[in-house]
Amino acid sequence: MSNAPPLLAARGLRFARNEQPVFGPLAFSVDAGEALLVQGDNGSGKTTLLRVLAGLLRADEGEIDIDGRPAAVALRARAIAYLGHLPALKADLTALENLRFLCGLHGRRRGQLPENAMSIVGLSGYEDTLARQLSAGQKKRLSLARLWLSPAPLWLLDEPYANLDLEGINLVNRMVQAHLREGGAALLTTHGAYAAPPVRTRMLELVRAA
Numbered sequence: 001m002s003n004a005p006p007l008l009a010a011r012g013l014r015f016a017r018n019e020q021p022v023f024g025p026l027a028f029s030v031d032a033g034e035a036l037l038v039q040g041d042n043g044s045g046k047t048t049l050l051r052v053l054a055g056l057l058r059a060d061e062g063e064i065d066i067d068g069r070p071a072a073v074a075l076r077a078r079a080i081a082y083l084g085h086l087p088a089l090k091a092d093l094t095a096l097e098n099l100r101f102l103c104g105l106h107g108r109r110r111g112q113l114p115e116n117a118m119s120i121v122g123l124s125g126y127e128d129t130l131a132r133q134l135s136a137g138q139k140k141r142l143s144l145a146r147l148w149l150s151p152a153p154l155w156l157l158d159e160p161y162a163n164l165d166l167e168g169i170n171l172v173n174r175m176v177q178a179h180l181r182e183g184g185a186a187l188l189t190t191h192g193a194y195a196a197p198p199v200r201t202r203m204l205e206l207v208r209a210a
């Protein structure tokens with residue numbers, strides 16, 4: 001049995017807006033090789049939780065550890081890849097330029113190049129298309145290519161299936177499966193149907209505060 005600490009652990013994590021509780025206190029952990037499925041109705045705080053974990057919002061209380069260490073800014077920057085609702089792309093760069101730019105900024109997964117990632121997500125032929133000219137689903141695929149290229153072990157995926165066709169849903173699942181096989185972990189939010197990838201999965205149910 002391994003004594004490795006969880007890749008992500010949260011204790012007593014609580015978040016409120018204008019003194020109105022959004023979630024918590026929550027305690028959960030996810031090990032390398034596991035997925036954590038964050039479920040809950042619209043407005044139950046799933047996006048807020050992921051933003052807190054990513055360091056984009058500050059929790060009111062609680063602790064977050066990454067790989068057994070307090071999640072300081074530099075550690076989060078290295079360890080976390082966040083896929084939000086909006087594709088964080090540079091609209092006036094081409095698809096390939098976007099990926100190259102991000103690899104220059106954050107480094108890249110060993111053995112992977114932007115060109116391979118374009119092909120993996122089914123965007124071969126769109127290398128020179130400006131990001132703003134891509135459809136919503138194509139932008140999502142480009143964000144998935146960016147995710148795939150990230151060297152970060154911990155994926156925070158907010159509604160990763162949104163805007164994707166069936167093949168895109170399978171693509172997300174294959175990516176999650178491969179990432180976990182390589183020792184990564186993934187948190188995924190969903191408010192409904194979930195096309196579960198066949199991986200070891202923990203569940204976290206959020207309930208909308210009264």
Ligand SMILES: Nc1ncnc2c1ncn2[C@@H]1O[C@H](COP(=O)(O)OP(=O)(O)OP(=O)(O)O)[C@@H](O)[C@H]1O
Pocket residue numbers: 017022040041042043044045046047048049191
């Ligand atoms: N920028 C904001 N300012 C004020 N309140 C907000 C803001 N963003 C979210 N909220 C509120 O916080 C609560 C949790 O929202 P959140 O987006 O985290 O829920 P969610 O579970 O991700 O919902 P959905 O399934 O609809 O995406 C909701 O009551 C929402 O109205």
